[in-house]
Structure formats: structure tokens, C-alpha cells
Amino acid sequence: MRKGMALLLFLVTGLTVNSYGKECGGVGYTGKEDGFCLKCHSSGCPIVHPLSCKVEETDCIKLPSRFPLKDGRMACTTCHDMASKNRYFLRSRKPIKKRFDFCFQCHNPECYRKFNPHEAIGKDLPWQEKKKACIYCHGVGARLEAYKACVGCHTETPHVGAPEHMLASEDKVKKLTEGKKGVFEISSMKELKPKISLEELKGRKAKVILVKGRIECITCHNPHPQIAYEAEALSGDWAKVVLGDIEYKLKKLELSLNRFSVNKEAVKLMSRPVEAGKLCTVCHSINSLK
Numbered sequence: 246m247r248k249g250m251a252l253l254l255f256l257v258t259g260l261t262v263n264s265y266g267k268e269c270g271g272v273g274y275t276g277k278e279d280g281f282c283l284k285c286h287s288s289g290c291p292i293v294h295p296l297s298c299k300v301e302e303t304d305c306i307k308l309p310s311r312f313p314l315k316d317g318r319m320a321c322t323t324c325h326d327m328a329s330k331n332r333y334f335l336r337s338r339k340p341i342k343k344r345f346d347f348c349f350q351c352h353n354p355e356c357y358r359k360f361n362p363h364e365a366i367g368k369d370l371p372w373q374e375k376k377k378a379c380i381y382c383h384g385v386g387a388r389l390e391a392y393k394a395c396v397g398c399h400t401e402t403p404h405v406g407a408p409e410h411m412l413a414s415e416d417k418v419k420k421l422t423e424g425k426k427g428v429f430e431i432s433s434m435k436e437l438k439p440k441i442s443l444e445e446l447k448g449r450k451a452k453v454i455l456v457k458g459r460i461e462c463i464t465c466h467n468p469h470p471q472i473a474y475e476a477e478a479l480s481g482d483w484a485k486v487v488l489g490d491i492e493y494k495l496k497k498l499e500l501s502l503n504r505f506s507v508n509k510e511a512v513k514l515m516s517r518p519v520e521a522g523k524l525c526t527v528c529h530s531i532n533s534l535k
Contacts, residue, residue: 277313279321286321296320305356311336312351359398363514367470372442382468387434394434395462410465415458422455427517427527430455447471451516453527465524467516476512476519 297318300308308314312323324347325334331341341347345354362378382394413421422428429452431437437454451467451474467473517524 277315277320277322279315281327282321282325294319294324305353306351307353308351311338363468363470366468383434383437387437389434391434391456391461391463395466395468399462410460411462413460418455418458418460422528425528428453428455430458432457453516453524463516465516466514468514470514473514474516474518476515478511 297320299318300306300314302308308323314320314323324336326336327334329336331337335341335347337347337350339346339350345357360381362381365378365381366375383389384394431454446469449472451469451472453465454461454463456463512519515524517527519525522529
């Protein structure tokens with residue numbers, strides 16, 4: 246009787262495992278068939294990586310042997326293995342801490358390094374080369390909107406405190422900044438006169454800028470390393486104060502701190518020094534910051 250029950254249990258369990266296995270790569274799955282994937286994921290993954298494209302080894306692309314191709318072309322199982330314990334079933338032997346850590350196992354990061362206009366404008370390059378960096382941020386004829394100039398690259402850097410500033414109404418910003426000598430308001434990028442010479446740029450001072458009465462990225466940050474300030478790295482008691490401030494803001498937003506990583510490294514390209522509240526007090530009174 247016990248043997249019969251055990252056999253019945255084995256058969257039922259086996260059928261269950263096999264049925265799931267057939268759907269998600271159990272029985273018959275060797276790690277290379279993408280047919281199991283396409284039963285559910287019929288549209289593939291075109292946003293992250295195109296499928297069925299022919300892969301040829303170059304200086305920029307070299308596939309390790311653990312990333313199998315299907316007839317020399319990309320398949321679901323090139324990047325994914327349903328037997329993997331990794332998140333999203335990725336074929337990775339290393340922890341994936343950043344978005345592109347996995348991609349750079351095949352792709353040479355040097356081939357995909359983004360142009361950095363801040364570095365370019367700060368390097369010892371001919372002025373004609375530096376002008377490319379000006380156009381990159383200001384746009385041709387300085388017609389690019391200030392906000393779009395920043396978020397085109399800095400899509401992952403909205404930090405705690407940014408929403409309450411950038412979403413503040415014009416009336417609130419006006420009440421806060423009216424009559425403040427350190428605040429400079431513009432209505433378009435042209436007013437910043439980006440076609441000035443390098444010597445004139447060096448002679449300028451970073452300003453706290455409002456755009457059409459609103460707070461933008463360039464209110465607190467200045468993209469020119471020649472005149473921008475650097476915020477020192479957080480340490481000791483000051484780091485605890487900043488962490489406490491972040492916790493308070495997140496509580497107001499009904500979010501938890503573990504969803505964010507606190508940047509304790511030095512932050513460059515600020516409109517004013519941040520120590521002792523020098524940047525904040527351009528607009529805010531000391532009492533309002535308590």
C-alpha cells in the first residue's frame with residue numbers, strides 16, 4: 246500500500262514538474278532553445294536587445310563561450326538561461342550592480358562611452374572642439390530648453406529634494422526668491438550667451454538661475470567646471486545629518502530609504518558651495534532650514 250501511494254505521489258509530482266518544465270525549460274531544455282521562451286514572451290525583447298541579428302566579433306563585441314548563439318544569431322537564450330538562479334535568468338557569473346554590468350560582458354565599454362560635454366569644456370582642447378560641447382547642451386542657436394538639456398543624459402539622477410524644488414509653483418518660488426541678490430532669472434538659454442570666449446567664461450561666476458520663474462537643474466548646478474563649485478564628500482556627523490534629512494523627506498513622500506542609495510561621494514558642478522548651507526541660503530532663510 247505504501248509503495249502504491251509512493252508511486253502515485255511520484256507520478257503526480259512528476260506530471261506537475263514536467264508540465265511546468267515543458268513551459269519553462271525543464272524536460273528537454275538544454276539551455277539553448279528559445280522556443281520555451283517564445284511560448285509566453287512572443288514579442289521577444291526588442292527594447293533591451295534585438296533578436297535574430299547576426300553577431301560578428303569585432304573590437305567592440307566579443308561573446309564569451311557561455312553566451313550561445315542560434316545559427317550565429319542572437320536568441321533569447323544568448324543572454325538568458327532558465328536554469329540560472331540569477332535575477333531575470335541572466336547568464337552572469339558576476340553580481341550585477343549597475344544596468345550595464347551585464348552588457349559589458351560582451352560589449353567593450355570603451356566603444357559605448359558617452360560624450361561628456363562637462364569634461365570636454367573643461368579639458369585643454371582647441372576652442373573649436375570646445376564649441377561642440379556648448380552646442381551639445383545649449384542646442385543650435387541656444388534654442389534647447391534648460392530642463393531637456395540636462396535630462397537628455399541625466400535620466401537616473403533625480404535626487405531626493407529635487408521634486409519639491411522643481412515642482413514648486415511660480416508663486417511659491419517668487420515669494421521665496423523675490424529681492425534676493427544672488428538669484429538670476431532668464432526666459433531662454435540665449436540669455437546665458439553661450440557664444441562667449443573661453444577667457445570670458447573663466448571670468449564669470451556661477452549663478453543661481455531661475456528659468457521663467459521656475460526652479461530647474463541649473464538653479465543649483467552649473468555645467469561649466471571652470472566656474473562651478475564642488476560639494477565635498479559626506480563623512481562623520483554631517484553624513485548622519487544628511488541621512489536624517491533624506492529619511493524625513495522620504496517619509497513625507499511615503500517612500501522607504503532602502504529604495505535609494507545615498508551618494509556619499511563628492512558632487513561636482515554646483516552653483517554655490519554647499520558647506521554651511523551657502524547654496525541653500527541664497528533662497529532660503531536660516532530659520533526655514535531648521
